Amino acid sequence: MTTIDLDELLENLAQCRRCGICRNAVYEDKGFDGVCPVWKNSAGFETSFMRGRIQVALALLDGRLEKTEENAESLFSCTLCGNCTSICAAEFDPAKCLESVREVLNEIPNAxxxxxxxxxxxxxxxxxxxxxxxxxxxxxxxxxxxxxxxxxxxxxxxxxxxxxxxxxxxxxxxxxxxxxxxxxxxxxxxxxxxxxxxxxxxxxxxxxxxxxxxxxxxxxxxxxxxxxxxxxxxxxxxxxxxxxxxxxxxxxxxxxxLIESGKLKLKKSSEIKKITWHDPCHLGRALGVYEEPRDILKAIPGVELVEMETNREAAMCCGSGGGLRSYDGNLAKKIASDRIQDAEAIDADILATACPFCEHNLKDGANRIGSKIRVVDILDLISKQLQ
Amino acid sequence: MDNVVVQKLIAIVGEDYVSTRQDVLLAYSTSASMSYDTVLPDAVVLPQSTEQVSEILKVATQYKIPVTPRSGGSSLQGEVIPKEGALVIDLLRLTEIEVFPDLRSVTVGAGINFGKLDKLLNKQDLWLPVYPGSSLTATIAGNVAVNGSGFGSSQFGCIGELVLGLEVVLPNGEIIQTGSEANPNAPGPFLRYAFGPDITGLFIGSLGVFGIITKVSLKIFKRMHHFDYNTYGFNTPQEAEKFVIQCKENEISPVWIAIYEGRILDFFLEMVGEEYGVPKYEWPPITVSMVIGRIREDQLESDRAEAQRICVEEGGHVIGIAELPKGEWDDRMRELARSSYVHGWHWRILYHHVTPSQWHRTIEEMWPLFDEFGVLGHTAGFQSDHSSYNYYPQIFFDPQDAEDESKAKAAHKELVKRLFKTGAVPFKLAPYWVDGITEMEPYLNFLKDLKEAIDPNGIMSPGTIPGIEGED
Incomplete structure (x- = not known):
């Protein structure tokens, strides 16, 4: 029994004007350099980004498409990272809508x-x-x-x-x-x-x-x-x-x-050099926690914090969210490799994050391309710098 | 689609880049065009090179398969809605960019959008100074195929004015290069009108009916950093129109001029005024929002003073609210989309060009017609070239109300006819223009002859300009 109001969901989906901004927009003033990590790291058909997914969702909901596992594949080939929502010019939340569509259509087989x-x-x-x-x-x-x-x-x-x-x-x-x-x-x-x-x-x-x-x-x-x-x-x-x-x-x-008040003291590390921060989607875009981890990293003596080309609201996803890591592990790892390359592009030694899903997938992404970048959880970093 | 054809396509681009899946076909049955019936193609293919496009078109020609090329899929007038049974060629994998600093030009593949190029050029303090409202998603090649315009056009013209040459794959698969680059020894794109007639122009605004544009070479310019944002008030449309004409005549460099009727401005500001930080103000009957852009500050100072002088001379007054034009200009990569989406309606759009002196005629035709058909809507526009003004009335409808949509369609069809009589011309020769225009038979017959000569099998973008096609 779904909790979703179907009429409201359809009204929201109708807000999509199919402009396609959610695909690969580069909007320098707002920090976007591409939007959908799935589109970027797959063959690039329309179904691999939100505009196409919404069309598929509407067709599944109104019966134009048969409710089969194959027809619903694009609904699940999405990390729900919300980058599309960040850039969407219309008044709705595409990622949240897709999450609701998954709920409404959960009778469609998906092992x-x-x-x-x-x-x-x-x-x-x-x-x-x-x-x-x-x-x-x-x-x-x-x-x-x-x-x-x-x-x-x-x-x-x-x-x-x-x-x-x-x-x-x-x-x-x-x-x-x-x-x-x-x-x-x-x-x-x-x-x-x-x-x-x-x-x-x-x-x-x-x-x-x-x-x-x-x-x-x-x-x-x-x-x-x-x-x-x-x-x-x-x-x-x-x-x-x-x-x-x-x-x-x-x-x-x-x-x-605790760090700012001096209750937790951090010492300098000789091995930490340039660190970049990967914003986990659920921490950043979803809940707006952007500055706290950065402030913590900057509080570690000797750390140089460097930003990747996309960060904060416009950060590209690691690839593991929304169930994608389980649904299509190869695609998830490919997206992770892409994110690792973002870190390589700014010569970072360490990519820190604060989500074990991100960490796990990014490590696989780094291994996949033989990257020497160290992927670490921010807590692992801090624990090594305790005075 | 016949499996033999599908296998040939796979042999050209690889299995990963051909699809006949129902969900994929459905996603390609539509575009940003609202209120157009969806049509399922039979297959979609994503080539990675011009050579692959050529091989694909040879297959399409051999089997007489209708072809619909597309890239950004952001067009609003049904340009990339395929024909039943068609092969859609998605060009987004053509992503080459080559800058020629000494030639002040750039060549881009058909998959490059305005935002991507702008970021790259910005690093070199250069720009392609035309920003359509769909800059974040529209590709430059697609925009050339519709001769688009946008922010910057008030000074630099429609995109076609900046094109130096094209690489085009003809329906039979032959690859041609137009402009100076037709000479394989040329250092790059530097002259459009080379080697006889303007073959480049044949493909600009052609909506893909003569071939597939795979690369575009364009003029690029040193990026402007000095801007003046201002608003000018007038009591009559004619005063505002004269102001615009005189600004152009006196070589002021306006990168953005928009004329707003009072109620339209109220509606627009209701949507984005707060976002742009526009203060509350008792706006006059007609407001001109203008951004003057210059390379040098002294040029800007001179233009600013001259614009103010002309404004007063034409009976207006300088309002002095900069937030409106600044908000529009700063948001130029998506302003037109933003302001069109925020109100929640869907709409049919009717792009056309008028002269600035005829600006009031569209308004005069539009409002009574909206009343007559019982529809809501509004219009916006901007100076789009030497002496043209790009208008885009939008007729609203509720996407979940079929009757409402049908009224919008009927109003749209009638407005074309009435605008044509005022002397307006199409921004794109979309199907509803072909249906709505009269008195142009010789021109359309000539286009039809060209179509038959270049595309004898009629495979390219069928239905896009129906009046020039032979019978099915």
């Missing part, structure tokens, strides 16, 4: 989407059968982390199960700042990917379960290191599901005042 949702509902994560292993990293930090407390570090599936270094770094940084924090004994998935791929009913069930577990921890504040978790817990839980969630902050938001 990848269904498998992810099933795994999350069954295992509390999309990756492994045994969810308890996601807390294994706690044993390696050298101090105890309770399962309850007022400040809860919600690790997220990817940091917990695929990139535990980020989780460990976060714990070390919080500890160094004197913050007493907790990590859930058996943390659930936030459900972001279910929402993005149209499995919203399932996502709501998951959210209610997750929130119950969070509530039991006694958390009054939640900190995250995943931009996807941030958007989901902060925005979707309340706006979509009407759930009452404690304050949710990304670590870059949480740490900035």
């Amino acid at each position: 990848v989407r269904d498998t992810i949702a099933k795994k999350i509902l069954e295992n509390n994560n999309p990756y492994v059968d045994e969810n308890k292993t996601r807390r294994d990293w706690v044993k390696e930090v050298g101090f105890d982390i309770p399962g309850t407390g007022e400040v809860l570090y919600f690790t997220g599936c990817t940091a917990g199960l695929k990139l535990p270094e980020t989780a460990k770094s976060t714990a070390k940084v919080l500890n160094a700042a004197g913050v007493n924090f907790a990590v859930l004994e058996e943390e659930p998935c936030c459900g972001s990917v279910m929402i993005r791929t149209g499995m919203v009913e399932e996502a709501k069930k998951n959210a209610e379960k997750a929130l119950e577990m969070i509530a039991k921890s006694g958390a009054k504040k939640i900190v995250v290191t995943c931009a996807g978790c941030l958007k989901t817990l902060r925005e979707d839980y309340s706006e979509r599901f009407g759930l009452d969630v404690p304050e949710v902050l990304h670590m870059v938001e949480y740490l900035k005042p």
